[in-house]
Amino acid sequence: MTVSKPRGTRDFLPEEMAKRRAVEFKLREVIQKWGYGEIVTPTFEELELFTLKSGQGIIGELYNFTDKGDREMTLRPELTAPVMRAYVNEMQSFSRPIKLFYFENCFRYERPQKGRYREFWQFGAELIGSNKPEADAEVIALAMTMISAAGIKGDLNIGNLSVLRYLLAQITTESVVSDQIMRYIDKKEYENLDTYLGELSVSADLIDKIHKIISLSGKDGFAAVKSARDVVGDLPELDSFEKTLTLLASYGVTDYTVNFGVARGLDYYTGIVFEVYAEGLGAQKQICGGGSYKLISLFGGGDVVSTGFGIGFDRIMEICDLPANKAETIVLITKPETQTNGIEIAGKLRPYVSVLTDIMGRNFKAQMEYANTVGADYVLIVGEKEIESGLLSLKDMKSGEQVSLSLEELISKFS
RNA sequence: GCCGGGGUGGGGUAAAGGUUAUCCUGAAGCCCUGUGGAGGCUUUGACCCGAGUUCGAUUCUCGGUCCCGGCCCCA
Known part of the structure; x- marks a missing residue:
């Protein structure tokens, strides 16, 4: 009679752990040099922390449980919400910016597949307290530096939700409606989108603008920003975005695709959104995701903006071939x-x-x-x-x- | 939650409705009481679980479970 390990979990034997630690230390080395300090939050949190952020529907994907005091708890499925909660609880009076990083295991009750496990590790950073383009640029550059330090060539995609949000604001103030529109855009269901916009009697001119924006993407970010200006005029967010791209060039980050069609349904995302993809991972090829968001007010703090990213450590490990450091x-x-x-x-x-x-x-x-x-x-x-x-x-x-x-x-x- | 492919010693495999389940590798030991990688020998150790069909199931059927890949989701 043997006991098997829980589904979607793994045992890491010494040979593999040596490789994982080698990569982990590499990433730690980089991020510490950028002035970020490590934070560790509890492995489990109150369920409400995640339903506040992501809605009730999230419960189906969580390892949640009722503890012996009848409290609704859950193993953490990600670390952005816990870190923001910790900020609200303990760091509101810290000097800005607050630069934090974490490397912890997370748990999601999902069907395992390549690059997807029920227990997995995330390496991430949160930069709290600056809504400047400088913050966006630093966070993206940091993420890319870490990824390449792990020996991986990532494919960077940068989006900016502010333009779409500006257009949506002319259609509705109801989040239910804008969420639905964002969902259609995100899933690229453009026919459904047009039908829906038609039902809302959105003007043909506005629909046309939306289509122009969501199809706006390219390797030349500045050209994309210029095209966006042609559609929506001179938004301050576009100036800021352009500044971010200029700064990125100073960081040596020039190879990316800008895509104004990136949509995120959840309305705490404020501006920049980015994702990094890599080859060799099957269906789960995203190795990093990040952006700027306002979560802090959701958890009872002030109206503070934060920018961050998470790197899927297990996915990195799938494709990285850094040698383990072997001692004599x-x-x-x-x-x-x-x-x-x-x-x-x-x-x-x-x-x-x-x-x-x-x-x-x-x-x-x-x-x-x-x-x-x-x-x-x-x-x-x-x-x-x-x-x-x-x-x-x-x-x-x-x-x-x-x-x-x-x-x-x-x-x-x-x- | 859905779809497809799988599950035989620690790893990799073969076969067959019927006596003791094949081979490679690993591990432990011996050949060899102070010098490694080769060789020979010995030992070790497996049919995922349950139900059904059958005189008999590891083999066939069904269900479960786990693994692999995909869908959904991806905070």
């Missing part, structure tokens, strides 16, 4: 007569190098074979001769060369 390893071989000497010597060397001793009661040759199978860099022989002479035999497993060294010499070699 010594297998220390002893005879039954010198076992205690070996353990003492191992203890003196371990501050400097990783040392494995025999715990299988193996004979000399078998210990040698063990060193070979674990891929040890060196074998250190601690036998009677070595103990007598005080010179230990160190064998390089690659070259096969063997030298006699005192313990002090060994320590200086590996420190």
